[in-house]
Amino acid sequence: MSSSAENPTLTAEITKPSTEIATETAQSAKKITLKTSDDQIFEVEESVAMEFATVKSFFEDAPSSTDTVPLPNVPAKPFSQVIEFCKEQIKFKANPDETEKKRSNSEFVKEKTNEDLVEMIPVANYLEIKDLLDVLNQAVADRIQNRSVEYVRSFFGIDNDFTSEEEALLREEHAWAFEDVDED
Amino acid sequence: MGGVLSSGGPKCRTSEYNEMLNNGSCKRQKTSSISYDEESSRLIPFLPDELSIQILARLPRFCYFNLRSVSQKWKATFESAELFKVRKELGSTEEWLYVLIKDEADELSWHALDPLSKNWQRLPPMPNVVCADESKRGFPGLWLRNVVGSGIKIAEVIRSWLGQKDTLDQMPFGGCSNGAVDGCLYVLGGFSRATTMRSVWRFDPISNKWSKMTSMSTVFDPCTGYMV
Numbered sequence: 586m587s588s589s590a591e592n593p594t595l596t597a598e599i600t601k602p603s604t605e606i607a608t609e610t611a612q613s614a615k616k617i618t619l620k621t622s623d624d625q626i627f628e629v630e631e632s633v634a635m636e637f638a639t640v641k642s643f644f645e646d647a648p649s650s651t652d653t654v655p656l657p658n659v660p661a662k663p664f665s666q667v668i669e670f671c672k673e674q675i676k677f678k679a680n681p682d683e684t685e686k687k688r689s690n691s692e693f694v695k696e697k698t699n700e701d702l703v704e705m706i707p708v709a710n711y712l713e714i715k716d717l718l719d720v721l722n723q724a725v726a727d728r729i730q731n732r733s734v735e736y737v738r739s740f741f742g743i744d745n746d747f748t749s750e751e752e753a754l755l756r757e758e759h760a761w762a763f764e765d766v767d768e769d
Numbered sequence: 770m771g772g773v774l775s776s777g778g779p780k781c782r783t784s785e786y787n788e789m790l791n792n793g794s795c796k797r798q799k800t801s802s803i804s805y806d807e808e809s810s811r812l813i814p815f816l817p818d819e820l821s822i823q824i825l826a827r828l829p830r831f832c833y834f835n836l837r838s839v840s841q842k843w844k845a846t847f848e849s850a851e852l853f854k855v856r857k858e859l860g861s862t863e864e865w866l867y868v869l870i871k872d873e874a875d876e877l878s879w880h881a882l883d884p885l886s887k888n889w890q891r892l893p894p895m896p897n898v899v900c901a902d903e904s905k906r907g908f909p910g911l912w913l914r915n916v917v918g919s920g921i922k923i924a925e926v927i928r929s930w931l932g933q934k935d936t937l938d939q940m941p942f943g944g945c946s947n948g949a950v951d952g953c954l955y956v957l958g959g960f961s962r963a964t965t966m967r968s969v970w971r972f973d974p975i976s977n978k979w980s981k982m983t984s985m986s987t988v989f990d991p992c993t994g995y996m997v
Contacts, residue, residue, distance in 0.1 A: 703815070710820055718823075726827035734838045741813045746841050755838045 617644075618653040625661035626653070629668060636671040638713035658711045663704040666697070670717050694724040699740060702728070812842050822846065826855040830863050831883050834890070834977075848976045865974065867892070867954055879954075879972070892972060893979060955982070 617634040619627045635641045643654055656664070670693055677686045694702065702725055709717040729737050738745060747755070812821035825846060828836070837844040846852050856862050866882040879892040954972040969982040 703813075706816060706820060710817075718820075722820075722823045723827050725824050729824075729836075730828055730832055734835065737836060737839050741815075743814065743840050743843075745839075747838065752838055755844070758834075 619664075620653050620655050621659050621661040621664050622657055623660050625664075627661075627664065627668070632675055633668060633671050636674060636714060638715075639711060656711070659708050660704070663701070663708045666701060666705055667708050667712065667714065667717065669693070670720075671714065674716060690720045694720060697724075699725075699728060703741070810842065812840075812846060822852060822855055823859075826852055826859055826861060829883075829885060830865075831885075831888050831890075850975060853975055867972075881974070893977065 615631045616628040617631050617640070619629055619634065619640070621627065635644075639656075640654055644650065673689050673693065674686075677689075697705075702721055706718065706721050706725070709721055729740055732740075737743070745752070812818050812825070825843075833847045837847050853862070863883060863885060866884065868880050868882065869877060870880055871877050878894060880889055881892055882889050953974070956970045956972075970979055971982050972979050
């Protein structure tokens with residue numbers, strides 16, 4: 586009895602979805618507007634923006650917000666590269682392939698300059714993109730590995746605060762530590 | 770929980786990550802307004818130290834000796850337990866093999882092998898002469914000990930490289946015994962000429978220094994093996 590009474594509503598609901606699907610597709614293509622520290626406006630697909638934990642939690646607090654999200658610690662240049670990374674990452678979410686992901690990540694860092702890499706680190710940290718932070722930290726470590734002290738100082742813009750005596754002593758110790766070793 | 774930072778797989782979702790942040794196991798700094806003084810005392814001027822240390826912890830350990838010379842802060846960091854804690858969390862700890870060698874001139878010295886880079890390096894000499902004895906046999910005494918982890922396999926490999934697999938166990942060690950506790954190498958007792966010693970020395974690979982421990986209350990039996 587009651588079931589036959591419910592049937593009409595059911596069919597009504599089945600016919601309805603066509604409009605719902607339409608709104609859903611509209612939602613998935615929804616763009617989120619983000620403003621960088623140097624006042625550049627970025628329109629980013631929602632799925633990409635949700636990769637940024639910081640932005641995600643902003644929308645969790647205010648789900649219906651259509652406001653521009655300010656990113657006070659994020660300059661435009663590294664941000665555009667971070668977006669590039671996240672767009673790639675999303676592909677692997679639907680279709681996880683660790684080997685391909687690794688290849689894509691190493692491709693991503695390979696074509697970046699030293700400056701690009703170190704500029705992205707604070708951005709990835711602020712936006713809380715853990716995968717990117719791991720990739721960047723490793724990439725920077727790989728680039729300074731086996732390099733001279735002078736190279737590392739200029740890489741990061743570090744001032745030498747040793748006296749020349751102290752430095753000579755450290756280098757002497759170093760030479761001694763490796764006295765039996767062939768440098769490659 | 771601390772492993773979240775290192776597990777880094779695609780399954781590590783943000784909620785989990787936030788939880789970790791809230792737990793305080795990974796403190797992230799989000800302020801950008803920093804004074805010049807603050808910047809100049811950092812490991813890397815434009816990065817908070819928590820982030821810089823994540824980079825340094827990903828370097829192979831053999832780089833540390835060289836890169837100590839970058840700045841005072843780098844040197845202090847390479848000798849700090851904090852960095853090695855991060856390495857542990859990242860799973861980037863390395864197993865090094867420590868070998869006590871007696872050369873033709875009867876000089877005893879400790880050497881460390883980094884199996885990844887295949888680099889040998891000499892440890893600083895122990896602060897006093899250690900237990901040279903039975904020198905008349907005329908071949909180098911060898912002592913193998915892996916400080917971090919079990920590393921039995923590595924020891925076997927080294928033994929076979931040196932072609933001394935069979936004779937190793939009967940070699941004259943000068944009577945001191947050693948062991949590894951909590952990442953530090955301990956050398957106990959031993960002979961000095963005809964007298965036995967009660968001294969205990971500890972080598973800490975993090976600070977790269979030997980230190981004298983409280984002496985044993987009784988003289989160590991020179992032939993007793995000591996495993997931890």
